[in-house]
Amino acid sequence: MKLNEIVESLDLPPEKKNLYRNLCAVIENNIEENIAKTPFELSRETGVPYDKWVEFLETTEVNGWVNETIRIITKVAQRKKLQDLTNGDTTTQDVNAYKVLNDYNATTRQTDNSNVVILYMPEKDTNGNNNNGNG
Secondary structure, eight states: OOHHHHHHHSOOOHHHHHHHHHHHHHHHHTHHHHTTOOHHHHHHHHOOOHHHHHHHHHSHHHHHHHHHHHHHHHHHHHHHHHHHHHHSOOOHHHHHHHHHHHHHHHHTOOOOOTTOOOOOOOOBOTTSOBOSSOO
16 A cells, blocks of 8 residues: 555545645655654755654554554565575675565564454443444
8 A cells, every 4th residue: 555545545634634745745755865864864855844744654544554654665675685595696794685685574574464453343221232323
């Protein structure tokens, strides 16, 4: 899912939604660079106060997207570094970089929730009937 789709799905007041759309556009316009920037760096570059960036980046859904995107980037970087190591033109720095990526990826493994199903169960009224608005 794209970040802008996540922002659109958030239930926010119109003013905050517009701000989040703008912040989302900044991130998505240059994901490779902006995904790793601090709120302070983003604030300096955009003029949006850093506390607004913190609030945006700490929104559960946005934070999850950022973490997942970084996880994907580091897994790809690890594969590229491994490929470099197998080609033989490596330095100690390359080996250390691979170790760091490997350690990071090992500690940030996420549970695959792709098979999770969420069900909505309507509340029962005092008579034991489902309270689903159908009488």
